[in-house]
Amino acid sequence: DEAKMKKGLEIFNEKAACAACHILKAAGSEGNIGPNLDTVDGLTQASVIDIVTYGLGVMPAFGEDEILTEEEIVIVSFYVANSVGK
Amino acid sequence: MSKNKSKLNLNRRNFLTGTATLAGIAATASVVPITIANANHSEGTKGLPDFINWKDRDALIVHSDKGIETHRSAIGESLITPNRNVYIRNNMPTMTDTQIGKRNDWKVSIEGVKNPKTFTLGQLKKLGHTTMASILQCSGNGRGFFEHKVRGSQWKTGAAACVMWTGVPLMAVIDACGGINRDAVFMTSSGVDHEPTGLDPKKAMVERSVPKQVYQDAMLAWEMNGVPLPNAHGGPLRMVTPGYFGINNVKHLGKVAFTTKESSVKYMKSSYRISPIGKKGSQYPSCWEMPVKSWITRPTDETGITRAGKVQIVGVAMGGTRKVRSVKVSVDGGKSWKKAKFIGPDLGKYAWRQFVLETTLSTGRYNIASLASNGPDKQPELRMENRRGYAHNGWKDHSVNVTVV
Numbered sequence: 001d002e003a004k005m006k007k008g009l010e011i012f013n014e015k016a017a018c019a020a021c022h023i024l025k026a027a028g029s030e031g032n033i034g035p036n037l038d039t040v041d042g043l044t045q046a047s048v049i050d051i052v053t054y055g056l057g058v059m060p061a062f063g064e065d066e067i068l069t070e071e072e073i074v075i076v077s078f079y080v081a082n083s084v085g086k
Numbered sequence: 087m088s089k090n091k092s093k094l095n096l097n098r099r100n101f102l103t104g105t106a107t108l109a110g111i112a113a114t115a116s117v118v119p120i121t122i123a124n125a126n127h128s129e130g131t132k133g134l135p136d137f138i139n140w141k142d143r144d145a146l147i148v149h150s151d152k153g154i155e156t157h158r159s160a161i162g163e164s165l166i167t168p169n170r171n172v173y174i175r176n177n178m179p180t181m182t183d184t185q186i187g188k189r190n191d192w193k194v195s196i197e198g199v200k201n202p203k204t205f206t207l208g209q210l211k212k213l214g215h216t217t218m219a220s221i222l223q224c225s226g227n228g229r230g231f232f233e234h235k236v237r238g239s240q241w242k243t244g245a246a247a248c249v250m251w252t253g254v255p256l257m258a259v260i261d262a263c264g265g266i267n268r269d270a271v272f273m274t275s276s277g278v279d280h281e282p283t284g285l286d287p288k289k290a291m292v293e294r295s296v297p298k299q300v301y302q303d304a305m306l307a308w309e310m311n312g313v314p315l316p317n318a319h320g321g322p323l324r325m326v327t328p329g330y331f332g333i334n335n336v337k338h339l340g341k342v343a344f345t346t347k348e349s350s351v352k353y354m355k356s357s358y359r360i361s362p363i364g365k366k367g368s369q370y371p372s373c374w375e376m377p378v379k380s381w382i383t384r385p386t387d388e389t390g391i392t393r394a395g396k397v398q399i400v401g402v403a404m405g406g407t408r409k410v411r412s413v414k415v416s417v418d419g420g421k422s423w424k425k426a427k428f429i430g431p432d433l434g435k436y437a438w439r440q441f442v443l444e445t446t447l448s449t450g451r452y453n454i455a456s457l458a459s460n461g462p463d464k465q466p467e468l469r470m471e472n473r474r475g476y477a478h479n480g481w482k483d484h485s486v487n488v489t490v491v
Contacts, residue, residue, distance in 0.1 A: 033290075036151040057177055
């Protein structure tokens, strides 16, 4: 799991650039386009996988548009779900 | 850190900005540090984000810092929803005072008219003046009742408000521009709140087309419930499209154009489309007219213990683009209905009406529902299933279970 968290943070900051648009205290990110991830209620790994895959509003569909692989989406979603509120 | 940030901006540009316009936007994106976008969005002192720290925390359900719902019982028992209780749903970060500048100098351009013009807010104030009540309701209000795990804020009843707007009738602005072009089919309103983000306008600009005739009752509003339109609600100027879902009431308004085609931005073309579950696309209807709808605001589990005896069942009912005509209330889950009484002033067809049914309840468990009609249309029992959980007006899901002791 530690390796997954490390890899997840890397995807969060770099390949997916989640950090550019979202606040997540654990990642030190300060983006303010989408919601502050620490404040999203009911956030789970499954809900993150869903939204990262299909996008929402201005958020790209990272899965459908093949920006990330399925495996990367699972890892970054694991990272986010296990980092919120920390 | 600075190395990280430049990498982030580079990545963000790759995904969110179109390459064709990159030359113009790249400069903006790289010089807009993310911390500036974040400036109005740090955490406030009472569990609300700083930019709406003036709101009433107790009246609100926080789904996220950009999706904040009004409690069922807090939408305003005297018809108008107080600003401090009004829900928040932002597609783009709320603009700051610095980004907005002097409010009277805010500019809006009018196109697709005989003489296209740009007006400042100060100039608009000289063109006309009106006040109108209309309902602001997120297209996804009621999404929280759908069962197919819909993405987006899980609103129940509280992504809605009845607001008194003050501004200029759009008609007066059109007159000052010599009238609408004859070939126009749509009225297209554009926000500018994406500009400080440096994102590609095709993906980030909130630009919404509605049928042209909406201009007849539309207004450009600078006041909300008697105070200057708060930035969080689109200040200093927003479009008001009465009877149409919230998204069409474009915030931070920069342009109104009468166009032959619908806008091609993402927020028009692919977002806010009412499609079957598992399907999507611009061939499906856009979130435009709101359907007839009502819901109970009291008693609910939120409002405390309900004692046996005389009970006032209170709620709101709206007709959408028509006047609401009647509302019935059931205390037995829809088996039998009684006509409720409209109370309070009638603020016009675009406002909701309050209703009350006085009844006597003995101890027990009750399912209390309301069913509104605007004449031709009444609320269906069940929701219209759709992919994104839009436009829910089924009475069953909106009912409340109340224990009377």
